[in-house]
Structure formats: C-alpha cells, structure tokens
Amino acid sequence: MIPAAFDYHRPKDIAGVLALLAEHGDTARVMAGGHSLIPMMKLRMTDVQHLIDLQDVGGLSGIEIGSTSIRIGALVTQAELIDHARLAIAAPILREAALQIADPQVRYMGTIGGNVANGDPGNDMPGLMQCLNASFTLAGPDGERQVAAREFYEAAYVTARSDDEVLTAVTIPMPAGGHAYEKQKRKIGDYATAAAAVQIVNSGGTCSSAAIAMTNLSDTPVFSEAAGAALVGSSVDNAALNAAVAAMLEDIDPTEDNRGPVAFKKHAAGVILRRAIERAWSRA
Amino acid sequence: MKDEISRDDRVANLKGMGCSRKRVEDARFTQGKGNYVDDIKLDGMLFGDFVRSPYAHARVTNIDTSAALKVPGVLAVLTAADLAPLGLHWMPTLAGDKQMVLADGKVLFQGQEVAFVVAVDRYAAADGIDAVVVDYEELPVIVDPFESQQSDVVLREDLVALDGSIPPGAHGPRKHHNHIFTWSAGDKDPTLEVIANAEVVAEASMYYHRTHPCPLETCGCVASMDKVNGKLTLWGTFQAPHAIRTVVSLISGIEEHNIRVISPDIGGGFGNKVGAYSGYVCSVVASIVTGKPVKWIEDRMDNLMTTAFARDYHMTGKIAATPEGRITGLWCHVTADHGAFDACADPSKFPAGFMNICTGSYDIPTAFLEVDGVYTNKAPGGVSYRCSFRVTEAVYFIERMIEVLAIKLNMDAAELRRINFIRKEQFPYKAALGWEYDSGDYHTAWDKALATVDYAGLRAEQAQRVADFKAGKTRKIMGIGLSFFTEIVGAGPVKNCDILGLGMFDSCEIRIHPTGSAIARLGTISQGQGHATTFAQILASEIGLPADSITIEEGDTDTAPYGLGTYGSRSTPVAGAATAMAGRKIRAKAQMIAAWLLEVHDNDVEFDVDRFVVKGSPERFKTMKEIAFAAYNQAIPGLEPGLEAVSYYDPPNMTYPFGAYVCVMDIDVDTGVTEIRRFYALDDCGTRINPMIIEGQVHGGLTEALAVALGQEIAYDKMGNVKTGTLMDFFLPTAWEVPNYETDFTVTPSPHHPIGAKGVGESPHVGGVPCFSNAVQDAFRPFGNIHTNMPHDHWRIWQMANKLGLHG
Known part of the structure; x- marks a missing residue:
C-alpha cells in the first residue's frame, strides 16, 4: 500500500492543468478528491508519474441552479451535494444518491467530478447522471466540449475523455417528476450489489416519461432506454413493472464476484429496480 | 480518632470491584495519544518489508536481488539463503511444527514471505520489493482438505522421509503426507453403540468457514540490537511478550537476560497477535546485520492474507436422543484445515484446542470427538479469534446440533435445551469429554432470557408471519435465534496447559509506596480490555487503597513478572487471581503492621474496606495509607521493612462462563438482506469487576460475532488466490451494520477463583455466532431448512431461499 514515486503538480488554473496534460500525456492524471485514484496508486495498479491536484484551480466549485438546468463544478464534494438546500428541492435524487455513497468521511473528500470521470462501474454518480441525462464539460487543448453522460462510458475505466482533457463541470437538465435512488450493498463503504436510478413523470395517472439507469451491473453504468419505455403510457401497474424489469435485465451484464453469482445479481437488480420505480412513482 | 465519612463512602472512594469505574486508558486513546508500535521512531531506524509470493504453491527457482539493491535507499535484501547459516530460515511454531521464515526453495501459500527488503x-522498501525478481515454477494447488488427504501432491517435502515413509508429527502418527495429526477425546465404541441403538438420531455436516481476527492495528515490531552492550530490544504487537522473549532467545541463541520485549499499546489482538511471525525474525536479523533499529509493519492486505486466520473447521455430527428429547450421545468428527504450516496457537497438549467442550451446556452421558488436522495451500494460523482455543467452533457445533435435533424431534429448540441442561446441583460437573465444569445455573439464566424477550409471544408472531408469507402478504420472514453457551477459559492449570513447555500460570507483583499509592505489574498485556482499570479495582478491594492510587503496568519483560499473556479470556481468571493473591499477601503483612501499631495481637485486628480495626472497637483502627507509611518508617520486630508482594498463580481448574442469547431477525427473501430487530445477551461471568467494561466487551464480542455469522470470511479460489484481501470484501461491521444490544446478567461465582470471576471478553463472540446463525436458519426452518453453512451474507441467504423454492 505504498505508491511508487510521482511528481506532484498544483496548477492555479485550467490553462495550467491543460499545459501539464499536454506535456506529460498519459503519464499524468488529474486528481479531485483522490478517493478513487489514491487507493489505485497505493496498490500500484495505476502508474501515475505526474499527479495534478485540482484543488487550487478556480471555477471548478459551486452549484448553480438555473431555470432549466443545474451546473455543478467538478470539485463539488458529495457532502456539499447533500448539504445544499436548494439542490435538495431542485434535484432531490442527487441528495438521496449521495447519502448512499461510502461514509461521511469519504463524502467530505470525494467529488462529483472524480466520481463521474474515473469510469469506475461501481461508482454511483455515473448511472445517476445517465438517468438525469446530464452532460459533462470537458476542457481540452481545443477548448471546451460537451459529452452526454449516456455517451461517455465505453468500458471499465475507459471513457470518452481523452488524456489531454479534464472534466470541469456536470450540467443536469432540471429534473421533473418523482425520483428514487435504490441501492443494495453489503455494508457501508461498499459498492452496490445492485443500484437503480429512476426519474419518472406522472401525467394524470399515466407515466409520460421515465428514465432508468443501473449501477455496478455491467462494466459501465447501464442506461436502460427500453426499461423506461416500458413504463411510458402505462399506469405503472404490475404488468408495466414486470416489463420494465424484463427490459432492464436484457441490458445489464453482471459478473460474479464476492457480492454473489450472476443469477443473484440479476434477481437483486430486478427487485431493486421494482422498488425504485414504485418509490419514484409514489413521489411523481 | 473519629471516623469522618461513612463506611459506604469509604467503599465508594476505593472504586473497587463492582463499580463502573471509567477506563483510565481512554484519556490517551480518545485524544490520539496512544503509543502503538508504529508510533515508535528511533534514530536511524530502518524499515523492512516483504516480497511475497503471488502463487499458492510453486518452486522458487531463483531470486535475483541485484536490481533491488540498486534502488536508492535499499540497504539489504534477505533471503532464506542468508538466514540459513544462522539456522533462522525456518522457525518453530506454537503447535510443534516448523515454518519457513523466508521461502526455502518453495512457497506454500499466496502472500508467503519470500525476501525481506531493508x-x-x-x-524505498516498497520500490525495492518491486525490483526483486523471483522465478517461480508453479505446482498443483490444493485448497480443499479432503482432496489434500487423497492427493499425490506432497505439500511438505520436509515432513516426508527419504524412503517415502511418513514420520510421526508432534501429535502422533500421520495417515498421509498431507495429514498433520489425529486427536480424539471421549469413548468411541460406547458412543457409536448409543447412536446405533438410539430411537432418534439427528445428523449434520457443517463448515465453519475460514475468517480472520482483523485487529484494527495490524501486526508489527521494531527490533533494535545494541551491539555495544549486546542487548536486543524488541517492541511489538505481542499478546504474550514473555513467551516471545523466550522464543526469541531459543531460536536466536541470544541469552534471555539480553532480550527485552516490550508490548506498547496494542490496537486489538483477538488471537492474531499470539504467534511468532516472519516479520519479527527478519527484523531482528536485519537489526543485527545493519546495527540499526528496524521496523516492520504489516499493511491491511498483508494482515488479512498472511498472519493468523481463525476457524476453517469441517464438522460432522451425530446426536442421539430419546423420543422425548433427552440426549443420550454425541459424536463429532472434524477435518481441520490448518493451511501450509501447523501454526495453531493452542496449549501444546491440545492440537484441536478445547474443541472437546463440544458437549456444551448439556448433560450428555456419552460422547466422542475426533479431529484430523490437514495441510493445504493456505496461510497458516488457526488462532482463537476472540475465543478460548477452538471454543467458538465447539459451541457453534453443539448449538447447531441442538437445532437440528429439535427439527428431527419436531420440538421447540428452547424446550429441548431446557430438558438437557446440566442442572445446578450437578456442579462441579464432569463432562463426557473430560472437562470439569466449575459452576453454573443454566435454568435460571435461560428462564430469565426467555421471559425477558417474551419467547412465547415471539413464536406466535413468527407463526403469523409464516402464514402471511405463504398468503403472499409479505416477502419478509422472521427468525428467532437461540443460543446457550458454556465457555472454557482461563488456560490454564500447569498440569495440562503449556505453550512450548511454558506452564500457563500468570503473575502479579505489587509495590506499595510509602504514601499509600501503589504500582502493580502483571504478566498479561491489555489490547483494549482495560486492564489498567479493572486490575486496579481488584487490588483496591483487596488492599484497601483507592484504584485511582494504583498504577497497573504490563508488557515490558524487563519489569513485569513472567506471564503467558492475554488471550483466551485468561487475564481475569489467571492474572486476576494472581493479583488478588498478591493483594492478600500485602494485606497479611499489613495486618501485622496494624496490630503492632495498635498494640494488639495480630488476630485481634480485622480488615474493613480500607483499614484494619481492632475487633469490637471500630474506633481503633489504622488505615492502609497509615500502614503503608509505617512499613517504611517503623522498625517492627520480626518484620522486614517495605510492603511488596508477588504471586504466581497456577489455576486449579479452568473457569466456565456461560450465557443465554436471543436474536430476533427479519429477512428479505428476495435480496437476502437481514435486519436484526432485537438482540438480548445474558452473560454470567461470575463475579463482575466492572459492569461498564463488561458491557463494552459484550458489545464488541457480539459485533465480531455478527461479522463472522453474516459475512466475514477469508475466501480462496481454486488457485489459492485470496478473494477477500481488503476491507472492501472482508466484512468489518461499522456502527451502521450493528444493532442495539440489550445486556443482562446473572452471577454464579467460580468456586475456585479467589474472587469468583470467570472472564467475559470472549463469551459474547462464542455465544453470538451461533445465535446470529440460528436466527437466519430458524427463519427458514418452517420452509424446510435443516442446516446451511455460514456466512449468511446476502447472496447466500438468497440462495437458501431459492433452494427452498421461495422465489416462486
């Protein structure tokens, strides 16, 4: 649990970050809270020769709640997400999910930017961002670009971000309707055995839109368009729930680990999704 | 002289036995001012760490250290070849086997120590480790002890004779080259006969999985060889510092008076810190070689993967009974997976520990136990994780067999226990497998427990829940976990308990200072148990000086009297007894001093709380404080000056704490998630020294029991890779996972212990594991479950439900 030697950089602005990334290429990594990256370095599973600490970089913090969207700086911590009163009203699913991440000590350090950028399939925020149809702002040598969360994740730890880019912000369209983030885990601090993010709109007793994403049930977060579609137009009755679960099961691809065999994970995923939909619908 | 305060106030001022004195240790622990081994920093101190094997079984064909020696800051790389000339490439284990200090031609488990980088x-040590190049030639891996006993693969070539024959081991003949010992207790043929002729026989095979004590502080040491005066000082996480000193002397050849072993503050032991590890030997050698202090500290993965594990017992049982439920016989066979070396920490004559306490709390007339120890490609260990020598296994076994028998008899498991308990008037009770239980009142404890939880009401609620589940009204089922345990602790009588030939007595030395305060030193070492608090309370009651005026010191072999250390709940039963006995020697001399001061005959004064009074004249007295001063300033005819005493206590018997636990649990059959609604723990540990510390011990032991029952395991894949090497996968409960515990007690003093105390630190673990497991299994009993192995984590509970057809 001792990392190999590395150079530590602490630039003051994004330009400085980008210059370091341009100079050192894939031997450099940016660090926000460090709660994913540092354990990997200590285990010597990641070779980082240049660690770029973002904490002095301006413009990466803050939560801005607009009329149609919410912008969250990459360095906003899980604790800040939880404590933000207006965010809890505008997008309560963020608070509900963040409260289920790790423990308070980790949440004081862990950031939303690090959580979504790292590409760890166990992280909770990526699936949630897919559910909310968020987009990520990537700053690079050619300026900024936006990438949809639903397009961002390619494989475990592989994302649409290039080595010379840094994720600076998350933008979420103002969520509508009811929400739920349901997570089964073995203990505090564990990744999900199965987790489901659901945002659903009730128009006079009929579901008019539904977004569903699952966490830690594949090598990327899984946005299940078909599961959401199975609910739209229904009264979210038992048949619709069954259809949504069946559609979701087609989209996930869990692997066996210490949390259990594939059959159990699929069963748990179904139960967790059903509960998430029911809770979200009750709030819609 | 007029008495200024009441007798009750004088008693209260002592803070003696029975009071919830606050822990004197906590001021430093809660402020981060503890002094643990990794806090020790010495001038010029070096750091050593291991190159470890990635393979579970392989030949080591070459070790190239040249690149490592070029890494900046690396001073030396030790291999077995370097240790061999000193005879230190292997070391003896506590179980009569030997184990490699560094890989000698092969490795036998994943994580095994191959080279020591200084x-x-x-x-720099970590960089050096990365630069050591080891060539391995993989060998077939055996992780299953049953396969091991059939396999042609020889794990321990060093234990096979040149002609291919299998020489006997430390515990007698061996049946196969991968077999370690067969050990038995009880009467085989009569037991088989009882079972063959019984009207009812219940059987079960159960695997008590491999787990790990996982103390918050990992193992480590600092070795400092002073080449000028030839003295070695060794600080370390030692649960038995004196035994370590003797072992170091025996294997290094350094005379014992030139070795000083110091256990500083220890962050939990739970058995993990009893044995001797390669890190200790290599640190000592490295300090001798370099002339500088050398520190070695495990990281969490090292600790989980390589230092002593616990359990790994495959147990098969048969229990015979009459149709009315009276138990007539018990048979048990254990296949014990000891890993690559037999490094179990048990008294020498007990290679399976006190597994022969497995008749439990029941009057079982005939019984037989046989244990086969087996080598596999897993880490060595087999320590008593928060229990006395394999008692956790024994109690789990019998408490499951009782449940299985209750199912067979279609009987209530609480009632089955009640009709088979050893009755109060049967104590001292000689059990079929050899032990003599000192005291007990099981029926009173059981009745109190069942009444407190409204057992009948719980069963009615459970029946309703089963009906609701079957009607589709709920997906949650309800379990009522019962356990009644008898522990065997306080090892132990020198006549049958020793470790490496060292009798398992313990000791206390007391010095009373002239102003009426004192220091007492013991052969034990606290790892969180609060000895500095409780031993002072024992002394306060015995010698009449306030506990706050008594310093307790442990862990430094240059100052403390010889003792066998702290594990197996032995501190109070053995060192606590020594403390009381040493206190009584002080009191005996104090009586003579008091009589002389009061100008009466020795027999005319009597002890009263904090003083000696003249019989019949309570206004004539001398306080212990006055007596202490007199001991140093009066020339008393026939008495030496000073007031000191030492006691080495060889216990006449073990002590037998017991308890009655009930757990009420709800289980979601779809997710396998368990919710503990209620946990009631009644403990009878004899005389209670500090109720607050007892409650803390019970909470801690139950939490470790919850961990083991519900998910804590060291799991291997078929290649011998450890699958649970970090706290992500190894279940260490947090406050979130832990329920509220209700504690209760009865008091049945030990008749042979000077103060009647029996020990409590491990009872809650021993009794808790079967209670949590029984709760899970009881929930599924109405659906056909007979026995399912732990750990009961989510997916395995889901699997239980699935196998019983509860998923439709």
Missing part, C-alpha cells in the same frame, strides 16, 4: 524508509 531500506531507509517504507517507500
């Missing part, structure tokens, strides 16, 4: 700091 560097200026731990960063």
Whole structure:
C-alpha cells in the first residue's frame, strides 16, 4: 500500500492543468478528491508519474441552479451535494444518491467530478447522471466540449475523455417528476450489489416519461432506454413493472464476484429496480 | 480518632470491584495519544518489508536481488539463503511444527514471505520489493482438505522421509503426507453403540468457514540490537511478550537476560497477535546485520492474507436422543484445515484446542470427538479469534446440533435445551469429554432470557408471519435465534496447559509506596480490555487503597513478572487471581503492621474496606495509607521493612462462563438482506469487576460475532488466490451494520477463583455466532431448512431461499 514515486503538480488554473496534460500525456492524471485514484496508486495498479491536484484551480466549485438546468463544478464534494438546500428541492435524487455513497468521511473528500470521470462501474454518480441525462464539460487543448453522460462510458475505466482533457463541470437538465435512488450493498463503504436510478413523470395517472439507469451491473453504468419505455403510457401497474424489469435485465451484464453469482445479481437488480420505480412513482 | 465519612463512602472512594469505574486508558486513546508500535521512531531506524509470493504453491527457482539493491535507499535484501547459516530460515511454531521464515526453495501459500527488503524508509522498501525478481515454477494447488488427504501432491517435502515413509508429527502418527495429526477425546465404541441403538438420531455436516481476527492495528515490531552492550530490544504487537522473549532467545541463541520485549499499546489482538511471525525474525536479523533499529509493519492486505486466520473447521455430527428429547450421545468428527504450516496457537497438549467442550451446556452421558488436522495451500494460523482455543467452533457445533435435533424431534429448540441442561446441583460437573465444569445455573439464566424477550409471544408472531408469507402478504420472514453457551477459559492449570513447555500460570507483583499509592505489574498485556482499570479495582478491594492510587503496568519483560499473556479470556481468571493473591499477601503483612501499631495481637485486628480495626472497637483502627507509611518508617520486630508482594498463580481448574442469547431477525427473501430487530445477551461471568467494561466487551464480542455469522470470511479460489484481501470484501461491521444490544446478567461465582470471576471478553463472540446463525436458519426452518453453512451474507441467504423454492 505504498505508491511508487510521482511528481506532484498544483496548477492555479485550467490553462495550467491543460499545459501539464499536454506535456506529460498519459503519464499524468488529474486528481479531485483522490478517493478513487489514491487507493489505485497505493496498490500500484495505476502508474501515475505526474499527479495534478485540482484543488487550487478556480471555477471548478459551486452549484448553480438555473431555470432549466443545474451546473455543478467538478470539485463539488458529495457532502456539499447533500448539504445544499436548494439542490435538495431542485434535484432531490442527487441528495438521496449521495447519502448512499461510502461514509461521511469519504463524502467530505470525494467529488462529483472524480466520481463521474474515473469510469469506475461501481461508482454511483455515473448511472445517476445517465438517468438525469446530464452532460459533462470537458476542457481540452481545443477548448471546451460537451459529452452526454449516456455517451461517455465505453468500458471499465475507459471513457470518452481523452488524456489531454479534464472534466470541469456536470450540467443536469432540471429534473421533473418523482425520483428514487435504490441501492443494495453489503455494508457501508461498499459498492452496490445492485443500484437503480429512476426519474419518472406522472401525467394524470399515466407515466409520460421515465428514465432508468443501473449501477455496478455491467462494466459501465447501464442506461436502460427500453426499461423506461416500458413504463411510458402505462399506469405503472404490475404488468408495466414486470416489463420494465424484463427490459432492464436484457441490458445489464453482471459478473460474479464476492457480492454473489450472476443469477443473484440479476434477481437483486430486478427487485431493486421494482422498488425504485414504485418509490419514484409514489413521489411523481 | 473519629471516623469522618461513612463506611459506604469509604467503599465508594476505593472504586473497587463492582463499580463502573471509567477506563483510565481512554484519556490517551480518545485524544490520539496512544503509543502503538508504529508510533515508535528511533534514530536511524530502518524499515523492512516483504516480497511475497503471488502463487499458492510453486518452486522458487531463483531470486535475483541485484536490481533491488540498486534502488536508492535499499540497504539489504534477505533471503532464506542468508538466514540459513544462522539456522533462522525456518522457525518453530506454537503447535510443534516448523515454518519457513523466508521461502526455502518453495512457497506454500499466496502472500508467503519470500525476501525481506531493508531500506531507509517504507517507500524505498516498497520500490525495492518491486525490483526483486523471483522465478517461480508453479505446482498443483490444493485448497480443499479432503482432496489434500487423497492427493499425490506432497505439500511438505520436509515432513516426508527419504524412503517415502511418513514420520510421526508432534501429535502422533500421520495417515498421509498431507495429514498433520489425529486427536480424539471421549469413548468411541460406547458412543457409536448409543447412536446405533438410539430411537432418534439427528445428523449434520457443517463448515465453519475460514475468517480472520482483523485487529484494527495490524501486526508489527521494531527490533533494535545494541551491539555495544549486546542487548536486543524488541517492541511489538505481542499478546504474550514473555513467551516471545523466550522464543526469541531459543531460536536466536541470544541469552534471555539480553532480550527485552516490550508490548506498547496494542490496537486489538483477538488471537492474531499470539504467534511468532516472519516479520519479527527478519527484523531482528536485519537489526543485527545493519546495527540499526528496524521496523516492520504489516499493511491491511498483508494482515488479512498472511498472519493468523481463525476457524476453517469441517464438522460432522451425530446426536442421539430419546423420543422425548433427552440426549443420550454425541459424536463429532472434524477435518481441520490448518493451511501450509501447523501454526495453531493452542496449549501444546491440545492440537484441536478445547474443541472437546463440544458437549456444551448439556448433560450428555456419552460422547466422542475426533479431529484430523490437514495441510493445504493456505496461510497458516488457526488462532482463537476472540475465543478460548477452538471454543467458538465447539459451541457453534453443539448449538447447531441442538437445532437440528429439535427439527428431527419436531420440538421447540428452547424446550429441548431446557430438558438437557446440566442442572445446578450437578456442579462441579464432569463432562463426557473430560472437562470439569466449575459452576453454573443454566435454568435460571435461560428462564430469565426467555421471559425477558417474551419467547412465547415471539413464536406466535413468527407463526403469523409464516402464514402471511405463504398468503403472499409479505416477502419478509422472521427468525428467532437461540443460543446457550458454556465457555472454557482461563488456560490454564500447569498440569495440562503449556505453550512450548511454558506452564500457563500468570503473575502479579505489587509495590506499595510509602504514601499509600501503589504500582502493580502483571504478566498479561491489555489490547483494549482495560486492564489498567479493572486490575486496579481488584487490588483496591483487596488492599484497601483507592484504584485511582494504583498504577497497573504490563508488557515490558524487563519489569513485569513472567506471564503467558492475554488471550483466551485468561487475564481475569489467571492474572486476576494472581493479583488478588498478591493483594492478600500485602494485606497479611499489613495486618501485622496494624496490630503492632495498635498494640494488639495480630488476630485481634480485622480488615474493613480500607483499614484494619481492632475487633469490637471500630474506633481503633489504622488505615492502609497509615500502614503503608509505617512499613517504611517503623522498625517492627520480626518484620522486614517495605510492603511488596508477588504471586504466581497456577489455576486449579479452568473457569466456565456461560450465557443465554436471543436474536430476533427479519429477512428479505428476495435480496437476502437481514435486519436484526432485537438482540438480548445474558452473560454470567461470575463475579463482575466492572459492569461498564463488561458491557463494552459484550458489545464488541457480539459485533465480531455478527461479522463472522453474516459475512466475514477469508475466501480462496481454486488457485489459492485470496478473494477477500481488503476491507472492501472482508466484512468489518461499522456502527451502521450493528444493532442495539440489550445486556443482562446473572452471577454464579467460580468456586475456585479467589474472587469468583470467570472472564467475559470472549463469551459474547462464542455465544453470538451461533445465535446470529440460528436466527437466519430458524427463519427458514418452517420452509424446510435443516442446516446451511455460514456466512449468511446476502447472496447466500438468497440462495437458501431459492433452494427452498421461495422465489416462486
């Protein structure tokens, strides 16, 4: 649990970050809270020769709640997400999910930017961002670009971000309707055995839109368009729930680990999704 | 002289036995001012760490250290070849086997120590480790002890004679080259006969999985060889510092008076810190070689993967009974997976520990136990994780067999226990497998427990829940876990308990200072148990000086009297007894001093709380404080000056704490998630020294029991890779996972212990594991479950439900 030697950089602005990334290429990594990256370095599973600490970089913090969207700086911590009163009203699913991440000590350090950028399939925020149809702002040598969360994740730890880019912000369209983030885990601090993010709109007793994403049930977060579609137009009755679960099961691809065999994970995923939909619908 | 305060106030001022005195240790622990081994920093101190094997079984064909020696800061790399000339490439284990200090031609488990890199700091050491190149030639891996006993693969070539024959081991003949010992207790043929002729026989095979004590502080040491005066000082996480000193002397050849072993503050032991590890030997050698202090500290993965595990017992049982439920016989066979070396920490004559307490709390007339120890490609260990020598296994076994028998008899498991308990008037009770239980009142404890939880009401609620589940009204089922345990602790009588030939007595030395305060030193060492608090309370009651005026010191072999250390709930039963006995020697001399001061005959004064009074004249007295001063300033005819005493206590018997636990649990059959609604723990540990510390011990032991029952395991894949090497996968419960515990007690003193105390630190673990497991299994009993192995984590509970057809 001792990392190999590395150079530590602490630039003051994004330009400085980008210059370091341009100079050192894939031997450099940016660090926000460090709660994913540092354990990997200590285990010597990641070779980082240049660690770029973002904490002095301006413009990466803050939560801005607009009329149609919410912008969250990459360095906003899980604790800040939880404590933000207006965010809890505008997008309560963020608070509900963040409260289920790790423990308070980790949440004081862990950031939303690090959580979504790292590409760890166990992280909770990526699936949630897919559910909310968020987009990520990537700053690079050619300026900024936006990438949809639903397009961002390619494989475990592989994302649409290039080595010379840094994720600076998350933008979420103002969520509508009811929400739920349901997570089964073995203990505090564990990744999900199965987790489901659901945002659903009730128009006079009929579901008019539904977004569903699952966490830690594949090598990327899984946005299940078909599961959401199975609910739209229904009264979210038992048949619709069954259809949504069946559609979701087609989209996930869990692997066996210490949390259990594939059959159990699929069963748990179904139960967790059903509960998430029911809770979200009750709030819609 | 007029008495200024009441007798009750004088008693209260002592803070003696029975009071919830606050822990004197906590001021430093809660402020981060503890002094643990990794806090020790010495001038020029180096840091050593291991190259470890990635393979579970392989030949080591070459070790190239040249690149490592070029890493900046790396000073030396030790291999078995370097240790061999000193005879230190292997070391003896506590179980009569030997184990490699560094890989000698092969490795036998994943994580095994291959080379020791010594560097200026731990960063350079880690870089050095990366640069050591080891060539391995993989060998077939055996992780299953049943396969091991059939396999042609020889794990321990060193234990096979040149002609291919299998020489006997430390515990008698061996049946196969991968077999370690067969050990038995009880009467085989009569037991088989009882079972063959019984009207009812219940059977079960159960695997008590491999787990790990996982103390918050990992193992480590600092070795400092002073080449000028030839003295070695060794600080370390030692649960038995004196035994370590003797072992170091025996294997290193350094005379014992030139070795000083110091256990500083220890962050939990739970058995993990009893044995001797390669890190200790290599640190000592490295300090001798470099002339500088050398520190070695495990990281969490090292600790989980390589230092002593617990359990790994495959147990098969048969229990015979009459149709009315009276138990007539018990048979048990254990296949014990000891890993690559037999490094179990048990008294020498007990290679399966006190597994022969497995008749439990029941009057079982005939019984037989047989244990086969087996080598596999897993880490060595087999320590008593928060229990006395394999008692956890024994109690789990019998408490499951009782449940299985209750199912067979279609009987209530609480009632089955009640009709088979050893009755109060049967104590001292000689059990079929050899032990003599000192005292007990099981029926009173059981009745109190069942009444407190409204057992009948719980069963009615459970029946309703089963009906609701079957009607589709709920997906949650309800379990009522019962356990009644008898522990065997306080090892132990020198006549049958020793470790490496060292009798398992313990000791206390007391010095009373002239002003009426005192220091007492013991052969034990606290790892969180609160000895500095409780032993002072024992003394306060015995010698009449306030506990706040008594310093308790442990862990430094240069100052403390010889003792066998702290594990197996032995501190109070053995060292606590020594403390009381040493206190009584002080009191005996104090009586003579008091009589002389009061100008009466010795027999005319009597002890009263904090003083000696003239019989019949309570206004004539001398306080212990006055007596202490007199001991140093009066020339008393026939008495030496001073007031000191030492006692080495050889216990006449073990002590037998017991308890009655009930757990009420709800289980979601779809997710396998368990919710503990209620946990009631009644403990009878004899005389209670500090109720607050007892409650804390019970909470801690139950939490470790919850961990083991519900998910804590060291799991291997078929290649011998450890699958649970970090706290992500190894279940260490947090406050979130832990329920509220209700504690209760009865008091049945030990008749042979000077103060009647029996020990409590491990009872809650021993009794808790079967209670949590029984709760899970009881929930599924109405659906056909007979026995399912732990750990009961989510997916395995889901699997239980699935196998019983509860998923439709």
